[in-house]
Amino acid sequence: MGASKIVMKPFHRGAEANLFLSTIDQWKVVVKQRISKAYRNASLDDKIRRERTLSEVSIMHDAKAAGVKVPSITGVQPETNTFSMTFVDGTLARDCLDGMSPRDATKLFEKLGAMIGLLHSGGIVHGDLTTSNIVVTLNGDPFLVDFGMARRSPDPEDRGVDLHLLQRSIVTSHLKDASPLVKALSTGYTKTAGRTIQESSWAKAREISRRGRYFAIR
Amino acid sequence: MMCLGIESTAHTFGASIVADGRIITNVNRTYRPPPGVGIHPRKASEHHVTVSEVVVSEAITSPNGRQLHPDIIAYAAGPGLGPCLRIGATVARALASFLDRPLVPVHHGVAHLDIAMSLGKARDPLAVLISGGHTAMLVHLSNRWRVYGETQDITLGNVLDMFGREAKLPPPGGRSVEDLAKKGHRLLDLPYTVKGNDVAYSGLLTAAVNALHKGAAVEDVCFSLQEIAFSMLSEAVERSIVQTRRDEVVVAGGVAANLRLREMLESVAKDHNASFYQVPVEYSGDCGAQIACSGSLAFKHGARVSNGDSCVMPRWRMDEVDVPWVPRK
Numbered sequence: 225m226g227a228s229k230i231v232m233k234p235f236h237r238g239a240e241a242n243l244f245l246s247t248i249d250q251w252k253v254v255v256k257q258r259i260s261k262a263y264r265n266a267s268l269d270d271k272i273r274r275e276r277t278l279s280e281v282s283i284m285h286d287a288k289a290a291g292v293k294v295p296s297i298t299g300v301q302p303e304t305n306t307f308s309m310t311f312v313d314g315t316l317a318r319d320c321l322d323g324m325s326p327r328d329a330t331k332l333f334e335k336l337g338a339m340i341g342l343l344h345s346g347g348i349v350h351g352d353l354t355t356s357n358i359v360v361t362l363n364g365d366p367f368l369v370d371f372g373m374a375r376r377s378p379d380p381e382d383r384g385v386d387l388h389l390l391q392r393s394i395v396t397s398h399l400k401d402a403s404p405l406v407k408a409l410s411t412g413y414t415k416t417a418g419r420t421i422q423e424s425s426w427a428k429a430r431e432i433s434r435r436g437r438y439f440a441i442r
Numbered sequence: 443m444m445c446l447g448i449e450s451t452a453h454t455f456g457a458s459i460v461a462d463g464r465i466i467t468n469v470n471r472t473y474r475p476p477p478g479v480g481i482h483p484r485k486a487s488e489h490h491v492t493v494s495e496v497v498v499s500e501a502i503t504s505p506n507g508r509q510l511h512p513d514i515i516a517y518a519a520g521p522g523l524g525p526c527l528r529i530g531a532t533v534a535r536a537l538a539s540f541l542d543r544p545l546v547p548v549h550h551g552v553a554h555l556d557i558a559m560s561l562g563k564a565r566d567p568l569a570v571l572i573s574g575g576h577t578a579m580l581v582h583l584s585n586r587w588r589v590y591g592e593t594q595d596i597t598l599g600n601v602l603d604m605f606g607r608e609a610k611l612p613p614p615g616g617r618s619v620e621d622l623a624k625k626g627h628r629l630l631d632l633p634y635t636v637k638g639n640d641v642a643y644s645g646l647l648t649a650a651v652n653a654l655h656k657g658a659a660v661e662d663v664c665f666s667l668q669e670i671a672f673s674m675l676s677e678a679v680e681r682s683i684v685q686t687r688r689d690e691v692v693v694a695g696g697v698a699a700n701l702r703l704r705e706m707l708e709s710v711a712k713d714h715n716a717s718f719y720q721v722p723v724e725y726s727g728d729c730g731a732q733i734a735c736s737g738s739l740a741f742k743h744g745a746r747v748s749n750g751d752s753c754v755m756p757r758w759r760m761d762e763v764d765v766p767w768v769p770r771k
Contacts, residue, residue, distance in 0.1 A: 239681040244703075262713070263676050263706035265669045267629055351457065352638045354683050373638065387663040396588045397685070435594050 240372060245311065252311035253298050259374075260374075273305045276372050281307050283348055283374045290346030292339055293367045312367045318355035321398055328364070330408045336366045337412025340386065343368070344425060345417045349382040350374050354393035383421070384428025387413075391429070443551060445741065446502065446512035446537065447734025450530030451522025451550045452574060453481050455490040457501035458730030459510050460738055463560060466510065468724075468731040478610045479601070484527035494533050501730060512543060514746075516737020519547035520755035521575060527754035534546055544746045545580050548739045549763045550728070551576050552587065553736035554721075558694035560735050562719030566769035568688040570679055570707065571760075573695030574599030574729075577675070578761065579639065581681040582768040587760050590686060591639030591678045597686040599699045601643045608651045609660055619664045620700050626665025630658060634670050639681055641674045668702055676706045685715045693720045696727040739767040 232244035232255055244255040258273040277300075295309035317336075321329060321390045336358065343350065350357070351373030359367040375382065390409070394402045414422040449456040449470070456470035473489040475481055502510045515536035518765065520527060538545040554576075555569050569580045569587065578592035579600070596604070606615020613623070634648045635642045650667045656658060683691065691711040697703065704720055711718035725731055743766045 237684075239684040240677070261676075261680075261709075263709040264673050265629055268634075268669060268673060309747065310460070352637070352681075354685060373636070385637050385640075389640075392589075393685075396590050432594065 226307075238370070246308070248298060248308075251298070252313075252410075253308045254295065254311050255306060255308045258305040261321055274302065277305045277307060277409055278302060280371045280374065283376065284309070284371050286346065286376070287343055287368070287371070290342055290348065292343045292346070292348075293365060294371070295367070295369060312359045312361065312369070314359040314361040314367065317358035317360055317366065318393075318397055320420075321355055321394075325336055326404065330404055332360060332364060332366060333405045333408040335364070335410040336416075337409035338416045339366055339368060339412075340409075341413040341421070344383045344386070345421055347376055347378055349375060349377050350386050351382075352438030353386045355389045355390075355397060357394070380421075380424035380428045381432075383425035384430075384432050387425055387429035388432045391433070443512070443738060443741075444510060444512045444739040445514045445516055445734045446498075446510075446548075447553075447730045447732070447737050448498075448515070448517040448530045448534045449550070449728055449730045449733045450490050450525055450526050450533075451518045452519070453486055454728040455493050455497055455526075455530070456728065456730030456733070457498045459501055459733035460731060461511060463735075463738070464754065465725075465735070466504060467501045468729055469497050470729050470762055472728075474613055474754045475546045477612050478607055480607060481523070483523040483525045484538075486523065487529050490526055490529040491704070492638060497730075498533065498537070511540070514544050514546055514547050514737060514741050515541070516546040516720060516733050516740070517752075518550045518553065518733050519753065520550065520758035522550060522754075522756060524664045524754065524756045527756060531754050533753060534610060535752055539749055544731065544741065545749060545752055546741045546745050547747050548733050548736045548740060549758055550733070551760045552763050553732040554694040554767055555580070555587070555692065556736040556739055556767075557725050557729075557732040558621070558692050558719065558721035559768070560724060561725065562692060564692045564717070564719045564770070565689040566688070567690035567692040567719070568679070568682055568686055568716075570675075570691065570698075572598050572675070572693070572697040572703070574603060574697075576695060576760070577643075577697075578760065579679055581686045582683075582765065585764050585766055587763070587765055587768075589761050590682045591641070594637065594640050594642045595644040596647065598643065598675065599695075601647050601667070602697065604647060605650055605664075605667060609654055609663075616697060616700060617712060619668065620702065622664040623663050623668045623702065624665075626659065626661035626663070628659075628662040628665070629669060630662060630666040632666050632670050634674055636674050636677050637690045639678050639685075641678050643674075646671060646674075650716040660726060668700075672700075672703045672706050675703070676710050679713070680710045681709060683710070688716065689717065690717045693718075694726065695721075699723045705711055743767055
């Protein structure tokens, strides 16, 4: 990848990584570098950064093969916990959702549901599915980004976590009545994941939301 | 305006007078079970009955010996252990009735944040509440604290207490683990579980207990338990700061007394240019002052309950409480 030879412009500072914009010939790429955390024990820090970088790259590749819209990997440098991927032009769902008409928002969530259904039926869970990790392109297609917490898992529990997190991010960041969006999400999800996966994932999502403190006996 | 606050949600019975935002008195007695044993709710409630009279009378005596006359009586209505909550509620009802003063129910978790915010300067922070009852990241939105991330199983306080019990360390478990961790240095391979903005601790606790029983040095287990459990929380906090775009972090609750955890959370906040406020250690654990502080704020915003309608809510969720006094002016 030769990170030292290309020009990198700071693009975004995430919780665990810095993103830079760069170019490879005519291609715009994003370089993601996992940074060391001062608060964390050094050996734990090395282990977490290395494991996540390698797993992120390989899972994004698999997600793409499953038909999910994700950036394409253009290079990896495990020694520096860095990789690069194609740039997706668009807006974060968290920034554009509030300004959307109810109809557009519903349409977006149906597409998003279909996307997540594809991912899940491919045996992959995202692990951090919030509106901050969804890029909406200019023609309204959702791309999934940030697979740092993603895993290969056939467990309905893990699929439920994805759906639970997404619903909670609608409520806590946008404070919308989540139900029409959740309904659209479920419609799209069923189309690509099928009835069996749909039922087990959503049942788990409901169970997980009741696992928080002081829900148990209601 | 002078508020008498009564706390009795778990192991501590406390009473405190707060007048116009100033803590005048804060008297607390804590039930301590023997090593290896948890809090028995009935035994804790019996302890509360025994100490309630002296705690309240000390609390309504000012430092210079004058008797104080509260305008309102606030009590922790939940969440907590039912038998313990009922003692505080009964004492509060009796006082409200005898003195003919309004009675104000307070949410114990909201109160942890209220005292932390009153003593710090935070306006509209990301709140990190870590105790035996809660482990959650919260942001205030449209009148309520909203849970942005939390533990999916047991709290950080549970982890430390239950480990302390298994290892037969003297209670409170949190302090024993912290002391022993300073002497440990080998990081054991224990499970690290962050799910999005949530954490899950039960697997870590089981693995730590197993490591201990298989002969690992208790100091190393304590060290690893702290490093991994706190790193998990710090990571979830870091994600929450970035996603909620808050520029203030407030840390409250009993486990906030742990210096290693404070250090880690402060480092996370600094790293994202967020102001960091931690509740002073003497007010981090359960205390009457938090209830008096929260009760004063709630009363100003119309909260009160008649003696007949007053009750305790052992499983009162934090995001069910209206908190119109946040963001602070």
